[in-house]
Structure formats: C-alpha cells, structure tokens
Amino acid sequence: GNSVTQMEGPVTLSEEAFLTINCTYTATGYPSLFWYVQYPGEGLQLLLKATKADDKGSNKGFEATYRKETTSFHLEKGSVQVSDSAVYFCALSTSYGNNRLAFGKGNQVVVIP
Amino acid sequence: DSGVTQTPKHLITATGQRVTLRCSPRSGDLSVYWYQQSLDQGLQFLIQYYNGEERAKGNILERFSAQQFPDLHSELNLSSLELGDSALYFCASSPRDAGGYGYTFGSGTRLTVV
Numbered sequence: 001g002n003s004v005t006q007m008e009g010p011v012t013l014s015e016e017a018f019l020t021i022n023c024t025y026t027a028t029g030y031p032s033l034f035w036y037v038q039y040p041g042e043g044l045q046l047l048l049k050a051t052k053a054d055d056k057g058s059n060k061g062f063e064a065t066y067r068k069e070t071t072s073f074h075l076e077k078g079s080v081q082v083s084d085s086a087v088y089f090c091a092l093s094t095s096y097g098n099n100r101l102a103f104g105k106g107n108q109v110v111v112i113p
Numbered sequence: 114d115s116g117v118t119q120t121p122k123h124l125i126t127a128t129g130q131r132v133t134l135r136c137s138p139r140s141g142d143l144s145v146y147w148y149q150q151s152l153d154q155g156l157q158f159l160i161q162y163y164n165g166e167e168r169a170k171g172n173i174l175e176r177f178s179a180q181q182f183p184d185l186h187s188e189l190n191l192s193s194l195e196l197g198d199s200a201l202y203f204c205a206s207s208p209r210d211a212g213g214y215g216y217t218f219g220s221g222t223r224l225t226v227v
Contacts, residue, residue: 032215043117044203044205044216105156106155
C-alpha cells in the first residue's frame with residue numbers, strides 16, 4: 001500500500017539556519033507528493049506540491065523536488081525564521097483507488113531566535 | 114479562512130456519551146475526508162465521502178459513523194465515547210480527483226472526553 005516515512009524526532013535549529021526534513025515514500029503507480037504545515041492551534045495548510053517526477057514544488061522559501069529514483073521528496077529552506085516553527089507533514093496521493101492522502105507522522109520544527 | 118468550516122471548535126463531554134461533529138466543505142468540492150489527530154497515533158484517516166456516498170474507510174471504529182448530506186456538508190458521529198477518543202478531528206475537502214490537488218483542511222474540532 002501507499003505509505004510515507006519521515007525522519008524521526010523534532011528538529012531544533014537557530015534562526016537563519018538551513019532546514020532539511022527527509023521524506024521517502026512507497027506507492028503504487030505515480031503519486032502526487034505534498035508538504036503540509038500545521039501551525040500551533042491550527043489546521044493543516046498545503047505548503048507545496050509536485051505531481052510528477054523531477055518537478056520542484058516551492059512556496060514561502062521552501063522547496064522540495066520529486067525524486068522518483070530515490071522515492072524521496074525532501075523539504076528544504078535556506079534560512080529559517082522563528083515564524084517557521086510548526087509541524088511539517090509529508091503526504092502522497094495517487095489516482096488509483098480512493099484518492100485519499102497518506103500522511104507521514106510529521107516533524108516538529110522549532111526555530112530559536 | 115480555508116473555506117472548510119468545522120463546528121464546534123471545542124467539545125468537552127463525558128465517557129459513554131455521543132457527539133456529532135460537523136463539516137462544511139469548500140465551495141465546489143465534492144469529497145469530504147475525516148481525520149483523527151492524536152499525539153501517539155499522528156494523523157489517521159477515518160473515512161471519505163464523495164457526493165453523498167461513502168468512498169473509503171480507514172481506521173474508523175465501529176462506534177464512529179459519518180454521512181454526507183445532499184448539500185454536501187458532512188457529520189461525524191462518535192458514540193460510547195472513551196477517554197482514548199480525545200483528539201483533534203479534522204475535516205478536509207477536495208475536488209473529485211485529489212491526485213493533483215491535495216486537500217483543504219478545516220481548523221478542526223478538539224474533543225476532550227472526561
């Protein structure tokens with residue numbers, strides 16, 4: 001079945017540091033890949049997406065490239081701000097079956113001033 | 114405002130009780146999805162409806178049920194509540210084919226069972 005694996009544990013880093021959150025997936029067919037962000041006390045918001053291999057999704061300084069050969073969709077940002085503190089979820093969806101999104105467990109990111 | 118409306122925002126109830134959570138999808142979206150978010154289980158898919166019909170079931174307990182009405186709003190019914198049902202319940206909506214669109218989430222209902 002479809003599944004998403006995110007790196008274990010929270011991520012704590014200083015303001016202006018480089019952020020990487022790893023995401024790998026297992027899927028039938030050709031999935032679309034997403035990153036969602038959840039700020040404290042809020043629902044999930046779509047951050048970026050990529051629908052085919054080698055696509056790069058980008059938004060608010062965040063980027064992720066759909067790598068079919070390594071089945072990965074790692075999230076990166078070159079210089080984080082305190083306001084980027086949130087939980088980040090990687091997710092995938094395929095055109096097969098019921099189209100529901102499968103989420104990773106999420107990573108808490110804490111940016112320290 | 115994402116366009117997906119969930120009510121109530123907070124709910125506190127006792128064990129053994131029954132509650133109903135409501136979701137209005139974003140205008141034009143035909144699919145509604147329910148997710149449960151807890152600290153230990155993460156985001157768990159519960160159930161999906163498309164245009165009034167059940168399309169997929171995930172890790173939904175038999176004590177839970179849902180439906181989607183002709184106006185496309187959806188309700189999630191939780192009965193015989195247990196302490197372990199305390200969680201955030203999210204509703205999301207999407208156009209029919211979510212493969213390339215992703216979901217739009219509501220802000221959730223926080224359920225506390227005491």
